[in-house]
Amino acid sequence: MSSSPSLDTLIEALQCLPGVGQKSAQRMALYLIERDRAGAQRIAVSLNQALEKVSHCQQCRNFADSDICQICANSGRDDSLICIVETPADVLAMESSGAYRGLYFVLLGRLSPLDGLGPEQLGLESLEVRLADQTLKEVILATSATVEGDITAQFIADVASKYSIETSRLARGIPLGGELEFVDSGTLSRALSGRQHYDR
Amino acid sequence: MSSSPSLDTLIEALQCLPGVGQKSAQRMALYLIERDRAGAQRIAVSLNQALEKVSHCQQCRNFADSDICQICANSGRDDSLICIVETPADVLAMESSGAYRGLYFVLLGRLSPLDGLGPEQLGLESLEVRLADQTLKEVILATSATVEGDITAQFIADVASKYSIETSRLARGIPLGGELEFVDSGTLSRALSGRQHYDR
Numbered sequence: 001m002s003s004s005p006s007l008d009t010l011i012e013a014l015q016c017l018p019g020v021g022q023k024s025a026q027r028m029a030l031y032l033i034e035r036d037r038a039g040a041q042r043i044a045v046s047l048n049q050a051l052e053k054v055s056h057c058q059q060c061r062n063f064a065d066s067d068i069c070q071i072c073a074n075s076g077r078d079d080s081l082i083c084i085v086e087t088p089a090d091v092l093a094m095e096s097s098g099a100y101r102g103l104y105f106v107l108l109g110r111l112s113p114l115d116g117l118g119p120e121q122l123g124l125e126s127l128e129v130r131l132a133d134q135t136l137k138e139v140i141l142a143t144s145a146t147v148e149g150d151i152t153a154q155f156i157a158d159v160a161s162k163y164s165i166e167t168s169r170l171a172r173g174i175p176l177g178g179e180l181e182f183v184d185s186g187t188l189s190r191a192l193s194g195r196q197h198y199d200r
Numbered sequence: 201m202s203s204s205p206s207l208d209t210l211i212e213a214l215q216c217l218p219g220v221g222q223k224s225a226q227r228m229a230l231y232l233i234e235r236d237r238a239g240a241q242r243i244a245v246s247l248n249q250a251l252e253k254v255s256h257c258q259q260c261r262n263f264a265d266s267d268i269c270q271i272c273a274n275s276g277r278d279d280s281l282i283c284i285v286e287t288p289a290d291v292l293a294m295e296s297s298g299a300y301r302g303l304y305f306v307l308l309g310r311l312s313p314l315d316g317l318g319p320e321q322l323g324l325e326s327l328e329v330r331l332a333d334q335t336l337k338e339v340i341l342a343t344s345a346t347v348e349g350d351i352t353a354q355f356i357a358d359v360a361s362k363y364s365i366e367t368s369r370l371a372r373g374i375p376l377g378g379e380l381e382f383v384d385s386g387t388l389s390r391a392l393s394g395r396q397h398y399d400r
Contacts, residue, residue: 002291002292003270003271003272003291004250004253004254004263005270006253006254007263009249010243010246010250013239013243013245014243016232016243017231017239018227018231019224019227026292027219027289028217028218030287030288030292032216033263034288036216039213039216039217040247041247043217043243044243044248046209047232047241049206049209049210050204050206050207050209050229050240051233051240051244054207057203063207064204065205065206069203070203070205071203072203088202088203088234089226089230091202
């Protein structure tokens with residue numbers, strides 16, 4: 001118990017943030033109240049605004065402020081490419097790479113029948129509608145490099161092959177700056193089998 | 201840029217939290233919007249409430265919801281003891297030790313003339329009023345174990361001696377669980393000079 005119940009409530013509430021325990025929550029609350037009340041105000045306002053406005057894009061299932069998200073609505077993007085990812089965080093990661101200018105489709109999960117996640121929960125029906133459309137030229141499967149991610153990618157590749165659309169999967173191999181000595185054997189074996197020949 | 205401007209604003213706002221950068225802010229924002237909207241609501245409400253209600257206690261300068269904080273207002277506490285600390289966080293640390301049941305006085309800083317922090321900024325006038333009062337029996341100086349903390353403690357001890365009130369300073373020495381091998385030489389020298397004799 002501290003000297004102020006409102007402060008206690010705030011410390012308690014901040015602990016719902018991921019990776020924030022009692023001590024960090026206390027530090028954050030004291031910092032906000034002591035030194036950055038304007039920042040605290042900004043957080044409260046933007047939280048309320050996000051809670052009110054943010055829902056899922058009806059086209060790609062990513063977060064959006066309106067029916068269609070800013071990426072889907074952007075006419076400057078290449079609508080012949082679609083990249084399939086698992087989560088909105090994956091979209092942010094792809095965007096920050098700056099290497100992709102196509103559209104996305106967010107599964108909001110991966111195939112996992114034991115957890116009750118089937119094709120329906122991942123919105124694959126609405127994805128199929130887009131695949132049937134003639135504008136798409138390539139589907140890039142960017143689900144994660146795990147067993148479930150691979151199965152999900154394979155499933156979607158099978159669907160796409162029905163519409164004879166080209167499909168690809170993100171390359172596996174040694175990460176940038178990776179030293180051979182410290183790379184795990186699974187990654188090394190994938191890097192070897194996926195080796196690229198020099199053009200001559 | 202993500203797919204939702206409200207989400208971007210939230211990620212931006214969360215970065216004012218101490219120890220939170222771009223990546224953590226993103227993780228927090230996505231977590232709140234995806235999985236814990238009730239938690240997000242609680243944070244927003246408690247932030248607004250804290251901003252509106254929390255000010256400083258007129259008696260001890262700690263945070264309080266009303267004019268007098270909950271610790272000063274608690275009649276169960278020993279009002280013959282006063283513990284002088286630098287920050288509200290120090291009060292929380294003392295309280296969590298559970299070893300102290302007296303009152304506090306929060307300096308909100310330490311003497312540092314170069315930074316413009318003199319006796320006036322630390323509220324030492326109002327502290328002196330309380331020292332002049334006859335109820336106090338002991339002043340416990342719990343400013344930090346730094347040069348500035350020591351000077352601040354010495355200054356307050358001098359003031360208290362005018363009113364012939366007993367003063368004490370938190371013990372210095374080897375921390376609990378500390379291994380001699382890894383204790384720095386300054387601490388070791390203080391622990392030696394402050395050694396306690398066994399009763400026989």
